[in-house]
Amino acid sequence: MARQIFFDRTGGPEVLRMREVPVTAPGEGEARIKVDAIGVNRADAMFRENRYFYPPNLPSGLGYEAAGVVEALGPGVTEVAVGDSVAVLPTFTLTAYGTYGDHVILPAVALVPRPHDSDPVTEAAAWMAYVTAYGALVEGDPVAKGEHVLLTAATGGVGLAAVQVANRIGAVPIATTRTPAKKQRLLDAGAAHVIVTGEESLTERVLDITDGRGVTTAMDPVGGPGIAEVIGAVSSGGRLLAYGLLDPRNDPSQGLPAVPGIDLSLYTLFPVTGDPERRRNAIDFVAAGLADGAFTPVVDRTFDFGDFTEAHRHMESSAQFGKIVLTVRH
Structure with missing residues (x-):
């Protein structure tokens, strides 16, 4: 079974809950990743509150950013291989996919290869x-x-x-x-x-x-x-x-x-992320900045995966300086 954070009614951080769901096989063009870190975004909160630019389909997952390791591929996937360390670039809607889980299925085109020795917290905070x-x-x-x-x-x-x-x-x-x-x-x-x-x-x-x-x-x-x-x-x-x-x-x-x-x-x-050429150019630009140290994501605070409600409350306090990241222990 996999753990997933979801909500079945809109509102504040208190509507977020955790559930267990079956670990399923990815479909055409999809990959399943074992998640190590999840970036928390204002977009997540607005989506949870039904203030985003499209509404949720309840019950709904959420999350645009993560870093982890590919553990299964669907048919037709050539962008990544099983065992690759990857970060997630938003190419999808939250009504179709989400990253708030310890094992999640995502479009393969959303996965950005990262160095095996890179820090998943940093990578989860970077790409969006x-x-x-x-x-x-x-x-x-x-x-x-x-x-x-x-x-x-x-x-x-x-x-x-x-x-x-x-x-x-x-x-x-x-x-x-x-x-x-x-x-x-x-x-x-x-x-x-x-x-x-x-x-x-x-x-x-x-x-x-x-x-x-x-x-x-x-x-x-x-x-x-x-x-x-x-x-x-x-x-x-x-x-x-x-x-x-x-x-x-x-x-x-x-x-x-x-x-x-x-x-x-x-x-x-x-x-940018929805167009293959523009997406490649963006990835090349960001990857170069991360590699040479010009880009250093600022992480305000990390929370354990189970402390997702507290993480969202901290984000809404506006006290943070930089990104908030959930870390997942397996």
Whole structure:
């Protein structure tokens, strides 16, 4: 039997439960992995609460990220072999697959080979965050060397990954945090400038830093009323990528405001991970950064697999700096 974390009603962390399910064989194009570590994401919480951009089918599993070892292959799989150490890159919906289990079946195209001696906690914390940052800052309309990038709520996994990606491509990362407690940690993590939004005007500080020009690209996971200040910090002809809408006051049916001269769009990594060529390019970029040390995932805290409710409560406290990871003992 395998253990799986699931929920049969939507709500807070208390709706999560664990159950035993049969270990089944993977189907066409699938692989089964023995999971060693699981990345916990804000997307998981929003999905659990029915605030994600698609609803759950109850009862539902969850989870986009993991690291482990391939233990069985379905027909037609050539991407990986049994015994390979792999990480999981989100290429799927949570209504079809999930990583919150000790043995899980996933699409083989979602598996990224990793060195056998790599740390599964680090790998479970890496791929969703760095590929999200890659798609926003590097692919398509890349941020040019020397350009300023605004990263709001930057103490999460994606924000910290985006700081490192911006530095790798020669951009200038401006990070925000609500309180001064995390300011020095953001500077130590590579942010060129840190704005404490609870104490200073985001728009005014960005304009001061950029000599009145504003940033060419902003990444914002929050939305809500505060997005007006972010918009004010973006230069004419610039873009704001909203990738989370974490503020519960967001009304997805209303979409994003229209601002002349600024491109505002909802952004996810799935157009990147869903296209084979774009996915390969993203994997190559992130793997190179992990290999040479330019990318070092920041892990805030690990929790035992059985402490999944506590892990989700910690995430919702917004006290973390970096990724939260569940570790699985077999």
